[in-house]
Amino acid sequence: MKKGTISNFLSHGLLIFLAAIWVFPIIWIVLTSFRGEGGMFVPYIIPKEYTLDHYRYLFNGNSNFPFVKWFINTFIVSVITCILSTFLTVSMAYVLSRLQFKMRKPMMKVSLVLTMFPAFMSMIAVYYLLKAVNLTQSLFALILVYSAGAALNFFIAKGFFDTIPRTLDESAMIDGASKAEIFTKITLPLSKPIIVYTALMAFMAPWMDFIFAKVIMGDNVEKYTIAIGLFSMMTRENADHLYMAFTAGCVLIAIPITLLFIYLQKYYVEGITSGSVKG
Amino acid sequence: MSEIVTTISSSLKQYSTFFKEGSAIRNLSFFIMGALHLSKGQIVKGSLFLSAEIGFILFMILQGFSAIGGLLTLGTVQQGWVMDQELGIEVLAKGDNSMLMLIYGIMAITLCILFMCVYHAHFKSMKYISELEKKGMAIPKFKDDVKSLLDDKFHITLLSIPVIGVIVFTVVPLIYMISIAFTSFDHNHLPPKNLFDWVGFANFSNVLTGRMAGTFFPLLGWTLTWAFMATATSFIFGVLLALLINKKGIKGKAVFRTLFVLTMAVPQFVSLLIMRNLLHASGPVNVFLEEIGLISAPIPFLTDGLIAKLSVITINMWIGIPVTMLVATGILMNLPSDQIEAAKIDGANGLQILKSITFPQILFVMTPSLIQQFVGNINNFNVIYLLTEGGPVNSNYYSAGETDLLVTWLYKLTIETADYNIASVIGIITFVLSAVFSLLIYTRSNSFKKEDGLG
Numbered sequence: 001m002k003k004g005t006i007s008n009f010l011s012h013g014l015l016i017f018l019a020a021i022w023v024f025p026i027i028w029i030v031l032t033s034f035r036g037e038g039g040m041f042v043p044y045i046i047p048k049e050y051t052l053d054h055y056r057y058l059f060n061g062n063s064n065f066p067f068v069k070w071f072i073n074t075f076i077v078s079v080i081t082c083i084l085s086t087f088l089t090v091s092m093a094y095v096l097s098r099l100q101f102k103m104r105k106p107m108m109k110v111s112l113v114l115t116m117f118p119a120f121m122s123m124i125a126v127y128y129l130l131k132a133v134n135l136t137q138s139l140f141a142l143i144l145v146y147s148a149g150a151a152l153n154f155f156i157a158k159g160f161f162d163t164i165p166r167t168l169d170e171s172a173m174i175d176g177a178s179k180a181e182i183f184t185k186i187t188l189p190l191s192k193p194i195i196v197y198t199a200l201m202a203f204m205a206p207w208m209d210f211i212f213a214k215v216i217m218g219d220n221v222e223k224y225t226i227a228i229g230l231f232s233m234m235t236r237e238n239a240d241h242l243y244m245a246f247t248a249g250c251v252l253i254a255i256p257i258t259l260l261f262i263y264l265q266k267y268y269v270e271g272i273t274s275g276s277v278k279g
Numbered sequence: 280m281s282e283i284v285t286t287i288s289s290s291l292k293q294y295s296t297f298f299k300e301g302s303a304i305r306n307l308s309f310f311i312m313g314a315l316h317l318s319k320g321q322i323v324k325g326s327l328f329l330s331a332e333i334g335f336i337l338f339m340i341l342q343g344f345s346a347i348g349g350l351l352t353l354g355t356v357q358q359g360w361v362m363d364q365e366l367g368i369e370v371l372a373k374g375d376n377s378m379l380m381l382i383y384g385i386m387a388i389t390l391c392i393l394f395m396c397v398y399h400a401h402f403k404s405m406k407y408i409s410e411l412e413k414k415g416m417a418i419p420k421f422k423d424d425v426k427s428l429l430d431d432k433f434h435i436t437l438l439s440i441p442v443i444g445v446i447v448f449t450v451v452p453l454i455y456m457i458s459i460a461f462t463s464f465d466h467n468h469l470p471p472k473n474l475f476d477w478v479g480f481a482n483f484s485n486v487l488t489g490r491m492a493g494t495f496f497p498l499l500g501w502t503l504t505w506a507f508m509a510t511a512t513s514f515i516f517g518v519l520l521a522l523l524i525n526k527k528g529i530k531g532k533a534v535f536r537t538l539f540v541l542t543m544a545v546p547q548f549v550s551l552l553i554m555r556n557l558l559h560a561s562g563p564v565n566v567f568l569e570e571i572g573l574i575s576a577p578i579p580f581l582t583d584g585l586i587a588k589l590s591v592i593t594i595n596m597w598i599g600i601p602v603t604m605l606v607a608t609g610i611l612m613n614l615p616s617d618q619i620e621a622a623k624i625d626g627a628n629g630l631q632i633l634k635s636i637t638f639p640q641i642l643f644v645m646t647p648s649l650i651q652q653f654v655g656n657i658n659n660f661n662v663i664y665l666l667t668e669g670g671p672v673n674s675n676y677y678s679a680g681e682t683d684l685l686v687t688w689l690y691k692l693t694i695e696t697a698d699y700n701i702a703s704v705i706g707i708i709t710f711v712l713s714a715v716f717s718l719l720i721y722t723r724s725n726s727f728k729k730e731d732g733l734g
Contacts, residue, residue, distance in 0.1 A: 004528065008528045008529070011523060011526055011528075011529060012529065012530070014523065015523060015524065015529070015535055018520070019535060019538045019539065021597075022538060022539055022541075022542050022597065022601070023538055023541070023542075025542075025550055025553050025554060025557070025597075026541070026542065026545060026550075028553060028557070029549065029553055040556065041556070041559060041561045041562055041563075042563070043561070043563055043566030043567070043570075044563065044566075045563060088440065088441045088444065091437035091438070091440075091441060092437070092438065092441045094437065095433075095434045095437045095438050099433060099434040099437075101434050111445075112717075113714065114445070114449055114450070114453070116654065116710050116713040116714050116717065117453055117706065117709075117710045118658050118686050118689060118706050118709050118710065119658070120660065120686060120689055120690050120693070120706070121453065121456045121689065121702075121703065121706035121710075122448075122449060122452035122453050122455075122456055123452075123693075124456070124693055124699070125382075125451070125452030125453075125455040125456050126448060126452045128378070128382060129382070129447070129448075129451070129452065132379075132382065144448070145448060147444065148444035148445065148447065148448035148449070149444075149448060149449065151441035151442070151444050151445050152445060152449065178426075178429050178430040178433075179429065179430050179431070179433035180429035180430065180433050180436070181429075183433070183437075204544075207546060208546040208547060208548065210548050211660070211690075227546065227548060230548070230549075231548055234552060243556075247553075250545075250546075250549040253546070253549075254544065254545050254546070254549065257544050257545075257546070258541060258544040258545070260544075261540070261541075261543070261544035262537060262540075262541070262544075265537070265540060268540075268605075269605055269608075269609055270609075
């Protein structure tokens with residue numbers, strides 16, 4: 001009994017220590033965003049003065065760093081991307097998991113091959129394609145690119161559909177349901193976890209991508225998403241005096257994403273494990 | 280490849296037999312698409328086929344043939360100064376733009392292939408009509424065709440938009456970039472000022488044996504080391520963390536789990552830039568260590584080649600461990616406990632059970648996701664770019680630093696030095712690496728043998 005208590009005590013200690021390491025950078029960001037003094041580097045953790053100036057700076061409509069505009073841009077892009085790419089991913093996954101047709105296996109193999117090319121390789125080509133149709137520096141282009149890429153991320157969702165028993169489809173078919181009816185009335189209502197997971201992933205992507213968006217938007221600051229906007233605050237000439245404003249911006253975007261994430265954690269776990277169990 | 284050849288030759292055979300036994304109107308349909316459909320009263324379908332053909336022929340005459348021709352030459356007229364007789368001064372004459380010619384050529388060929396698919400669909404639809412006629416059955420109306428798109432052909436309905444998206448935004452750009460690997464498109468041949476041309480495999484030999492080899496092989500070695508270390512550390516410690524959290528008697532399991540998962544919600548460019556700041560020579564970590572007297576000079580966490588490599592692997596654990604922990608937790612809940620019970624009765628201790636039962640079981644289930652992680656780490660742009668930007672710079676390398684992976688080098692080659700051809704070769708090699716590793720591990724792993732693998 002005594003041995004158990006000691007090992008329990010040690011385990012708790014270790015866990016608390018590890019959790020502290022993991023949470024430390026996040027706390028550091030929050031503290032820095034309220035720090036009143038200093039620049040990029042200070043040799044201590046707890047700020048000496050607290051201020052809300054950095055948050056005010058973000059909302060004051062500075063023309064080089066229109067934070068509110070960036071926030072709205074990102075929100076528009078991610079809501080539309082979320083709807084479109086969830087639709088694309090789920091239909092692709094459903095078809096490749098459930099419907100029988102000649103091209104099914106070749107299509108799976110081709111998609112697997114396509115996902116193995118580094119994304120940066122096609123980035124420049126996509127840029128020139130968009131330029132050819134005059135779509136660069138627009139939010140629409142971003143939405144197009146993000147959503148079109150989503151179709152290839154179907155493997156996790158397919159793993160989920162594979163686990164829904166086929167007998168359900170068969171009995172519905174005997175009752176005279178068409179395939180479209182089976183999809184919309186039987187499979188989709190059963191697939192809430194994977195739909196939420198896919199939507200969550202699609203919603204979060206535009207908040208985090210800073211490379212592709214930058215290539216498409218170039219120097220059009222007005223059309224930046226929040227990720228490139230914040231990233232542009234960290235260039236060599238700005239980094240020192242904008243560092244605290246940068247962290248304030250990070251706190252502001254991390255809050256909604258984190259809340260959403262915690263709220264939907266259950267679906268996230270289900271999604272990520274169903275994908276790994278079935279490959 | 281041989282599959283494709285046999286498919287094409289068998290469909291050509293089908294075409295010729297079908298043509299020999301056909302009636303006049305049916306054979307006319309081979310040349311004027313939709314003729315058969317129109318004659319049988321399928322007005323909408325017939326006119327769709329007909330307009331597809333007319334549109335395609337018009338496109339080919341107006342643009343297509345010249346675009347494909349341009350693909351072969353990649354331009355012959357260089358931009359330059361030409362004497363303008365009227366003005367009496369030299370003016371800038373526009374030359375050919377090799378890059379645009381390449382893009383238009385590829386698009387024209389893609390359209391040709393798409394048209395061939397439409398043509399084949401037309402052929403199949405003719406065959407279908409003839410079979411129905413032979414059996415004396417009614418030929419479906421347009422309404423019936425639409426209905427079948429929701430039933431027998433539902434896959435076509437669902438797939439059409441995603442497939443178009445993938446073709447336009449993934450396949451065509453990839454073909455373009457792969458073609459670039461066989462051209463001389465580098466910083467000395469930038470359109471529209473200069474032309475570039477086809478050079479065969481010269482870029483590949485440049486990377487493998489030529490001037491770039493001195494950069495390529497060290498980076499390749501580091502990329503593989505990094506991918507292996509990053510995947511292995513995240514996996515082992517992630518599983519250990521999951522075991523620790525799920526141990527009997529641990530209180531607040533959900534709280535701990537949430538604390539770790541929380542870090543996944545923070546965008547990587549935020550957390551990694553912060554880490555970079557923390558580890559800077561005058562950052563808090565170094566200052567703290569100096570103050571307590573452990574070190575006398577700052578540790579070059581991210582600015583010394585070897586230490587930087589160790590640092591990025593360590594910091595990557597901060598990102599990787601929570602992911603593995605989540606997946607492993609899900610798996611642990613569902614693991615059968617009978618083997619563990621049996622081992623306990625046989626007197627196995629905790630470590631033995633962990634080593635011989637729990638770990639192999641988790642490894643079995645997680646193999647596919649481990650492969651994904653390994654390939655993902657070969658392509659792990661964010662961690663390297665945000666932490667070190669590939670630095671510290673190594674003067675022996677061409678435009679690369681000590682911690683550069685092949686992908687970050689690829690990025691630098693496109694954005695910084697504009698050596699698109701070398702970048703594209705690197706991209707192809709990275710692809711081959713990912714593909715080979717996936718296949719090797721995939722086919723040898725138990726989960727592939729026991730399950731249906733690709734489905």
